[in-house]
Amino acid sequence: MARTPEAVIFDIGNVLITWNPERLYDALLPDRDARKALFAAVDLHGMNDRIDRGAPFRDTIYATAEAHPEYRDLIRLWHDRWIEMASPTIDLSWHLLRSLRARGTPVFALSNFGVESFAYAETVYPELGEFDRRYISGHMKVIKPETRIYEMVEEDSGLSGDALFFIDDRADNIEAAASRGWQTHHFKGPEALADDMVARGLLPASAARP
Missing domain, CATH: 3.40.50.1000 (HAD superfamily/HAD-like)
Incomplete structure (x- = not known):
């Protein structure tokens, strides 16, 4: 021992x-395939890794949202409703x-x-x-x-x-x-x-x- x-x-x-970001998106999107499509199209966890290395919280998320305008509002939720992911x-x-x-x-x-x-x-x-x-x-x-x-x-x-x-x-x-x-x-x-x-x-x- x-x-x-x-x-x-x-x-x-x-x-x-x-810590469960997927839970928030599953609650908001009409079906799980829609959430999977979002996460396949945008590397949200990679974005979060950059924040974890010290990149600015809001700016990093909002810049990612602007780079993917078709998902802009959903990506911004990573910042705007972050606390719901961390609970x-x-x-x-x-x-x-x-x-x-x-x-x-x-x-x-x-x-x-x-x-x-x-x-x-x-x-x-x-x-x-x-x-x-x-x-x-x-x-x-x-x-x-x-x-x-x-x-x-x-x-x-x-x-x-x-x-x-x-x-x-x-x-x-x-x-x-x-x-x-x-x-x-x-x-x-x-x-x-x-x-x-x-x-x-x-x-x-x-x-x-x-």
Whole structure:
């Protein structure tokens, strides 16, 4: 069994807060094929990656909309109704984070997130201020799963290898962390994460559920 980690690193999207742009478009468009056609015609996730690297939030989305006038109004929704894509919170994950902090375990965020979109999210989710350290890609100008972002976390925190326990919903991000010796958890739901934290000695079973 690996040693008990010294710090726990949470991704934010789909670990602590649901991130589902497709859900908004599915609700607005008459059928799923229409949404699929939009996402096939316009690389919206690639657009979002540029924002996550530090590109301006509104300007990047509106420029993409102007480049695809047939989808202009739909693309602008990525900015105008962004908060509907980033909701709701995943409450048991937040309980686990707070339980760790209550026991003195440092808790970090490592998230692909734009500068302005993260600032906006903070106005809706003040709990985003509860981390001991925050590593937000828009400020770092590099995104997961690129090697450099993990190096920057190690350099800033002074921790590396199996001292770190990283939770993310994307397999490629997990694999990049594991290649550096980090302990990892591929997030598929908070119940399994709670059980894993107990197994790793991070929390007693009594603290892993509300």
